[in-house]
Amino acid sequence: MTLEGKSVAILIAPRGTEEPEFSKPKQAVEDAGGKVTVVSFEPGKARTVNSDLDEGASYPIDKTFSEVKADDFDGLVVPGGTVGADKLRGSVEAISFIRAFFDQKKPVAAICHAPWTLIEAGVLEGRTLTSYPTLKVDIENAGGAWTNEEVVVDNGLVTSRDPNDLPAFCAKLVEEIAEGVGAAPAGGN
Numbered sequence: 283m284t285l286e287g288k289s290v291a292i293l294i295a296p297r298g299t300e301e302p303e304f305s306k307p308k309q310a311v312e313d314a315g316g317k318v319t320v321v322s323f324e325p326g327k328a329r330t331v332n333s334d335l336d337e338g339a340s341y342p343i344d345k346t347f348s349e350v351k352a353d354d355f356d357g358l359v360v361p362g363g364t365v366g367a368d369k370l371r372g373s374v375e376a377i378s379f380i381r382a383f384f385d386q387k388k389p390v391a392a393i394c395h396a397p398w399t400l401i402e403a404g405v406l407e408g409r410t411l412t413s414y415p416t417l418k419v420d421i422e423n424a425g426g427a428w429t430n431e432e433v434v435v436d437n438g439l440v441t442s443r444d445p446n447d448l449p450a451f452c453a454k455l456v457e458e459i460a461e462g463v464g465a466a467p468a469g470g471n
Contacts, residue, residue: 285459288311299331300338301338309452320344356388367399371399394445398420409427433454
């Protein structure tokens with residue numbers, strides 16, 4: 283599967299995004315020939331975390347939310363991390379950016395705690411997905427159906443539970459972005 287000519291945004295929340303859930307999907311997109319743009323709140327660099335508490339690596343931020351539009355990309359990756367997902371879901375700019383991918387029917391991949399951002403964006407009604415198990419009730423309360431599987435694909439939305447699922451998650455996100463088909467939010471809005 284090739285992503286030649288495809289551009290993918292990947293989000294990072296400083297001192298909150300889980301290292302392997304950021305670095306592995308980023309590498310998978312690049313290995314498939316896609317161009318990755320790292321998007322965050324402020325310019326500069328952002329440090330990831332390991333297991334939410336230990337310091338991870340530092341990555342340059344390519345663009346801030348105020349500098350990007352979903353129109354500029356073929357797909358979106360939202361890594362997890364409890365703190366990172368919480369920081370992202372608390373940002374109006376981040377949530378608007380995420381929602382725009384659904385509005386434009388573009389593929390979105392979210393792992394672990396990242397579906398919190400999808401709940402905030404109001405795009406889970408009628409969808410089947412997975413996440414870190416503690417999000418099950420949150421997803422169901424947002425109108426989604428939660429399932430305990432390694433990877434779930436629902437009309438261009440790719441979800442996985444945790445870093446152990448990264449091989450399947452990365453393979454499916456590359457496949458979905460290559461196909462280029464996503465789903466509209468609930469109600470077809």
